[in-house]
Amino acid sequence: MSVIPRIAAQVFKESVRDKVLYNLVLFAVLLIAASYLIGQLTAGQDVKIIKDLGLAATQIFGLFIAVFIGIGLVSKEVERRSIYSLLSKPVRRHELILGKYAGLVLTLAVNVGVMAVALYAVLGYMSWVETEEFRRSWEAPATDPAMLAAIVLIFVQLMLVTAIALFFSTFSSPMLSAVLTFGLYVVGHFNADLRNFESVVESPAAVSLARVLYYALPNLAPFDVKAQVVHAQPVSLGYVALTSAYAAAYIGALLLAAVFIFSKRDFK
């Protein structure tokens, strides 16, 4: 086994023993389960509510995991000086960055998987207890496989957020990395507005700047297909693939920048 998978395996091992992670996952699973009760309060809309809440919980708690573990991946190693021992081993700096990233993505995959299983379990129970007639009133079956498209895109979006957190953590403190990552996450959801900036302002400089930012900042809105999935509108495989390809390109650029910065750094 080469160095990168070993570092990834260690990050995974360290993460799954982190109490913060357990609390987040437990809370997310509880919220998904509680969505069943909330669903009961809304006549006829219960399945939609559970899907909506369940997917939102997966996204939000996945975001917390990606940011809070992602920002610590490198900066905590530097702050606590554990990086000194690690870099004295036959590890190249880019291998460390890629290994750390792969480890957190693996952690996220397992967590998103657990949350997805919890969501399908609640929906499966729902489907099992309701009558055939009631089930026919739903827009889509409770355990709709199309929901997987939304879950996959949530996961891909979290991979992108992790790369952002990792990028910031190669040169700034954990606190600043968290603020910057959350900031970029919020901006990323409103990125599309920058494209239409010319309809709001007249200054050509402002419009050009908005256009540059539109292309430079991550566009996270396309990853959110919860509404389509909940309302049984199709999400094509091509759309999932194209959005994932965009994420892959962006992640590649972020990791390249992270490796570049990290390779130049002095660990005083």
Next chain:
Amino acid sequence: MARYAIRLEELTKDYPIGFWRSRPVRALDHVSLDVEPGEVLGYLGPNGAGKTTTLKLLMQLVYPTSGRAEILGRPAGDVEAKRRLGYLPELPYFYDNLTAEELLVYFGGLFGLAPAVARTRASILLDRVGLGAERRRRLRHYSKGMLQRVGIAQALVNDPEVVFLDEPMSGLDPVGRRDTRELIRSLRDEGRTVFFSSHILSDAEALCTRVAIMVQGRLVSTGRLADLAFEVQGWELVVSGGDGGALASLGLDAVTTAVDGRYVVELPVDRPPDQVLPELSRLHVQVVSLTPRHESLEDYFMRLVARRQAPAA
């Protein structure tokens, strides 16, 4: 095979200080030093002398401003050189949620050791540093001294040819210091090259074939410790067969009673042993040991610094 295990050539490091108008501060100033295979080199100096910076440059944790560092004939930071070295950082810290055994297996894996081999190696090393019983405890529950021992164990996980130890005695209690001294001695006996930094002279006295002394980022002297001009500030004499009264009659006031009727006498610099020993013999007092008390490294440095500044003044 490389002639030198470690080679520093005009190694210099400046750190920028300040945010807006940063100015360079020289941490290491044109240091050149060769260490031969099998040598135990004590890299000595007071705090801030540039010892840790040198080790970080050798591990390529920082990049040099100028000059070069080589380990086993390869440039510092080269992966092939790293395969053959071990490094204990100053005040080491590892991963809270791993056990000592897991940490060593992980680091062993980075050297390409198979998990079973790495586990066996971890077990041997943790026994060697006295942590065999604690191997399955998570590192978050370890004391500073225990982390230091884990640090030493992880530095040996790849059976290295060259071992770098940055202040290996810090954080250790007297037993830990003795054990570490023994361990360095055994590394020397196994033919490994050891480069260890310390600000405590006695650490080096017992172990080093050679020392290099750093002051304010510069290498001020190298050589065998015995050949360096450490001023003798007195002697410690251990005797038996007499009594406190007899010793007092010789005007030796700094007398303490040790176990088994032995007396420890502090001889001042103006009462050299060749004056006192005949008198003791006349009183039928036997000499058990005689150890010179050298000035401390700090005093030595202060003297060197004063000597350096004197011509300029």
